[in-house]
Amino acid sequence: MDNLKAIIEAIVFVSENPVSVEKLVEILEDVGEKEIIRLLHDLKNEYDERHSGLCLAEVAGGYQFRTRDYLGPWIKKIKGIKPITLSRAAMETLAVVAYKQPVMKSEIEKVRGVDVSGSLKGLLEKSLVRIVGRKDIPGRPIIYGTTKKFLEVFNLRDLSELPTLRELKELED
Amino acid sequence: MGYEIKLDIFQGPLDLLLYLIKKNEIDIYNIPIAVITEQYLEYIDVMKSLNLDVAGAYLVMASTLIHIKSKLLLPVHDDTEDEEDPREELTRQLLEYQAYKEAALNLDTMSLLGRDVFKREYPLEDKTDSERSLEEMSIFELVEAFRIVISSMKSGDLMEIDVERMSLSNRINEIMERLAEEKVLTFADLLGELNDRVRIIYTFLAILELMKLRLIKAYQAESLGAIRIFLAVDK
Numbered sequence: 001m002d003n004l005k006a007i008i009e010a011i012v013f014v015s016e017n018p019v020s021v022e023k024l025v026e027i028l029e030d031v032g033e034k035e036i037i038r039l040l041h042d043l044k045n046e047y048d049e050r051h052s053g054l055c056l057a058e059v060a061g062g063y064q065f066r067t068r069d070y071l072g073p074w075i076k077k078i079k080g081i082k083p084i085t086l087s088r089a090a091m092e093t094l095a096v097v098a099y100k101q102p103v104m105k106s107e108i109e110k111v112r113g114v115d116v117s118g119s120l121k122g123l124l125e126k127s128l129v130r131i132v133g134r135k136d137i138p139g140r141p142i143i144y145g146t147t148k149k150f151l152e153v154f155n156l157r158d159l160s161e162l163p164t165l166r167e168l169k170e171l172e173d
Numbered sequence: 174m175g176y177e178i179k180l181d182i183f184q185g186p187l188d189l190l191l192y193l194i195k196k197n198e199i200d201i202y203n204i205p206i207a208v209i210t211e212q213y214l215e216y217i218d219v220m221k222s223l224n225l226d227v228a229g230a231y232l233v234m235a236s237t238l239i240h241i242k243s244k245l246l247l248p249v250h251d252d253t254e255d256e257e258d259p260r261e262e263l264t265r266q267l268l269e270y271q272a273y274k275e276a277a278l279n280l281d282t283m284s285l286l287g288r289d290v291f292k293r294e295y296p297l298e299d300k301t302d303s304e305r306s307l308e309e310m311s312i313f314e315l316v317e318a319f320r321i322v323i324s325s326m327k328s329g330d331l332m333e334i335d336v337e338r339m340s341l342s343n344r345i346n347e348i349m350e351r352l353a354e355e356k357v358l359t360f361a362d363l364l365g366e367l368n369d370r371v372r373i374i375y376t377f378l379a380i381l382e383l384m385k386l387r388l389i390k391a392y393q394a395e396s397l398g399a400i401r402i403f404l405a406v407d408k
Contacts, residue, residue, distance in 0.1 A: 085288070088277070092274060095273050098276075112270065113185040114186075115228070153285055155290070
């Protein structure tokens with residue numbers, strides 16, 4: 001099947017969410033995982049080489065077409081596109097959740113030194129943060145973590161791709 | 174009547190302290206508490222004089238600083254040499270906050286989907302395709318959906334009826350009966366046709382109660398899409 005690459009391209013193009021390799025294996029049946037990954041990389045290189053306005057990004061455990069970042073200002077000119085905004089407070093709360101997850105609200109507040117109810121609520125509404133469960137300690141407090149959407153929005157394959165947190169230097173005696 | 178200004182320069186007491194440390198070019202491992210405390214309190218005064226609402230967290234930090242300062246003034250005995258520096262805990266907190274503050278700035282410089290890079294826009298219209306993958310909804314999303322239904326109603330459409338009392342169990346039974354017949358109901362089916370506030374609230378409570386009892390399940394194909402309610406067990 002030499003049109004395999006075209007099939008993959010079309011599937012990724014019409015999919016709303018990032019398409020995983022497993023999903024492609026499932027759809028394409030006889031084609032092996034290695035072959036699919038190779039074709040995805042070919043495809044990605046083709047888009048890069050001809051300086052397309054789109055790129056094939058590997059995010060949140062799958063592949064997705066998205067516009068290149070230098071084109072942002074043009075996209076925003078299209079009527080009806082409301083760019084997402086995150087305040088500094090929201091960004092700080094999100095950073096603590098991302099690096100410390102699973103994390104309790106009280107732990108986030110200890111790091112930031114302020115009440116985080118508002119920013120946490122906003123992040124839950126934006127589906128960047130989710131409740132992952134309750135901690136097995138008295139009071140059974142809720143614990144939070146980041147979502148798949150967080151990976152998608154921040155252009156990350158998985159959490160290990162987060163830039164490393166600057167290490168806390170040990171206090172000198 | 175005074176007016177309040179919301180000043181968002183500092184993200185809290187730790188942020189303010191970091192600013193003061195940077196401004197004075199102070200070594201974070203050796204903070205001159207007296208100087209910092211004085212400047213910190215000056216800032217609080219300025220904020221108060223501007224009629225800013227000084228959050229409690231700022232005042233807690235002020236008392237912490239004064240406490241550390243007083244501890245440092247006490248004479249140190251030879252036998253208590255091992256006692257830790259009263260500033261240590263604060264320094265540790267500042268360093269940790271600083272690391273996350275930097276991490277937040279880093280996150281902000283990334284190419285964010287929906288801000289810097291974009292994917293195809295998908296229409297929000299109701300899709301009836303049964304093969305669409307449906308996501309089970311949390312109570313949180315249901316409450317948001319409830320808010321949308323309520324806010325989309327003109328206030329003139331709402332009537333208050335006090336005379337006819339209804340019970341939650343009645344409403345629960347009605348919903349279960351309709352579900353048994355129609356298999357699928359959308360959130361809008363159940364709430365949209367109602368124009369009586371009490372009835373809307375009872376309906377919503379009934380849905381929540383049924384979800385809690387795991388008798389029904391609510392699904393949504395995409396965010397802002399129609400919410401579908403199914404019987405949890407098909408009879």
